[in-house]
Amino acid sequence: MTPETLIESPLARLSEEEIDALAREFDAIHDEVFAELGTRDRDYITAIIGMHRRLVVGSRVVLVGSSFAPAWVLGMSMLSLAKILENMEIGHNVMHGQWDWMNDPHIHSSTWDWDTASTAEAWKHSHNYEHHTYTNIRGKDRDLGYEIMRIDPHQKWYPFYLAQPLYNIVLAMFFEWGVALHDLNFDAIRKGKKSKSQLKRELKGMAGKARAQFAKDYLAFPALSAAIAGGTRYATERRRNNRGAALAAAGAAARKTFRSTAKANATANVVRNMWSYAIIFCGHFPDQTYTFSPDEVEGESRGGFYVRQLLGAANIEGSPLFHVISGNLGYQVEHHLYPDMPSTRYGEIAPQVKDICRRYGLPYNSGSFAQQLGGVQRTILRLAFPGGTPRPKPGPYGGTDTEPAPGAPKYTEAVENVHAR
Numbered sequence: 001m002t003p004e005t006l007i008e009s010p011l012a013r014l015s016e017e018e019i020d021a022l023a024r025e026f027d028a029i030h031d032e033v034f035a036e037l038g039t040r041d042r043d044y045i046t047a048i049i050g051m052h053r054r055l056v057v058g059s060r061v062v063l064v065g066s067s068f069a070p071a072w073v074l075g076m077s078m079l080s081l082a083k084i085l086e087n088m089e090i091g092h093n094v095m096h097g098q099w100d101w102m103n104d105p106h107i108h109s110s111t112w113d114w115d116t117a118s119t120a121e122a123w124k125h126s127h128n129y130e131h132h133t134y135t136n137i138r139g140k141d142r143d144l145g146y147e148i149m150r151i152d153p154h155q156k157w158y159p160f161y162l163a164q165p166l167y168n169i170v171l172a173m174f175f176e177w178g179v180a181l182h183d184l185n186f187d188a189i190r191k192g193k194k195s196k197s198q199l200k201r202e203l204k205g206m207a208g209k210a211r212a213q214f215a216k217d218y219l220a221f222p223a224l225s226a227a228i229a230g231g232t233r234y235a236t237e238r239r240r241n242n243r244g245a246a247l248a249a250a251g252a253a254a255r256k257t258f259r260s261t262a263k264a265n266a267t268a269n270v271v272r273n274m275w276s277y278a279i280i281f282c283g284h285f286p287d288q289t290y291t292f293s294p295d296e297v298e299g300e301s302r303g304g305f306y307v308r309q310l311l312g313a314a315n316i317e318g319s320p321l322f323h324v325i326s327g328n329l330g331y332q333v334e335h336h337l338y339p340d341m342p343s344t345r346y347g348e349i350a351p352q353v354k355d356i357c358r359r360y361g362l363p364y365n366s367g368s369f370a371q372q373l374g375g376v377q378r379t380i381l382r383l384a385f386p387g388g389t390p391r392p393k394p395g396p397y398g399g400t401d402t403e404p405a406p407g408a409p410k411y412t413e414a415v416e417n418v419h420a421r
Contacts, residue, residue: 009290010362011307018360023303025356030338033345037101044344045099045107048089048324055082059268064225066260067253076264076271081325083272086115087176088279088327093343095124100340117180117213119205126183132339136284136291136312143284144291146171146182151379152291153388164384168377175273175280180206217265225261230254275325279316282372283332285379286314287391288365307362309336314365315350316372323347333365363393 062075091114134140145151234250316330331346357364
């Protein structure tokens with residue numbers, strides 16, 4: 001029995017009429033939210049951007065004293081949080097066009113750039129277009145394992161995958177660089193589908209991002225911290241010692257502060273990368289999600305597109321703070337349904353989406369952070385070896401959850417009829 005026959009997608013159990021009706025319901029949620037966007041939403045994103053900037057400035061000030069352990073921990077933590085906010089709730093969502101409706105040239109997908117290794121242009125093509133268009137279609141969605149990992153049992157096994165538990169850890173630590181390399185699309189380069197001029201432009205863009213990050217995090221700010229710490233130490237020592245002794249003490253303080261600030265910056269980058277990795281992997285590769293063959297989605301309607309997005313993503317349950325620092329990608333299902341909708345609205349529409357799933361007998365993929373991350377890591381370990389089958393699915397398709405609602409419409413009856421056949 002091949003993996004294709006083990007799990008039937010819920011998409012296959014809906015009639016065309018049901019899928020069309022479902023599309024109208026999802027369209028109505030989108031239109032209702034966009035009709036009422038306004039001051040509340042504008043205030044939210046400007047407040048988040050303001051908070052990010054204050055965290056950056058505060059962390060840089062605290063890291064002047066980074067040679068002292070408490071200051072190092074506090075400054076590194078503040079900088080990590082700032083980088084996470086900038087990457088997840090601001091950069092990712094602004095470049096999705098979620099705030100383009102404000103017509104603010106400073107908070108717009110056409111002008112925004114972010115503090116990661118991927119250029120805005122490359123990321124918007126590989127993520128906004130490719131991943132969100134071909135979500136979980138095997139052979140078309142390059143985010144399915146990022147071309148280096150066997151994350152779905154339908155993927156052919158190669159001995160190379162035996163090492164994926166190890167390079168999975170490396171990928172998590174340097175996730176931004178993994179994404180940047182993924183954006184290059186080595187398969188297209190190998191097959192000659194990418195022109196030399198495009199490749200040269202993309203490599204130049206990556207080099208520019210790398211140069212900016214190294215200059216900022218490993219030269220400029222460590223040097224600034226070192227200069228202030230050294231100057232302060234010189235002024236203190238000069239009152240008690242001769243000029244030579246004061247210069248020696250200042251030099252030692254500056255060197256120590258330079259190293260400690262650079263280490264804090266490097267740690268903050270790794271923290272941001274590991275958090276981004278965890279949120280992205282939990283939203284796409286838990287046991288609950290489905291993948292699709294190109295044949296399954298041939299001639300896909302708008303309703304079919306919605307259902308595929310619904311089944312190909314998974315939510316992470318958490319507090320309001322958790323959702324902010326995850327870029328509201330804890331609502332990955334809602335994000336995949338409406339990638340252009342302001343992220344702060346996902347939590348508000350989640351009950352409506354869940355209700356549609358209940359009425360149509362569709363699974364609403366969700367779980368705790370520990371559950372989703374644990375399941376993903378188990379899959380990575382298992383599929384490093386040959387074989388493997390899709391994990392059991394929740395709901396009426398795998399059977400633990402989702403009872404038909406009282407007086408539920410024909411859609412649930414249709415699902416029950418399929419089970420009865």
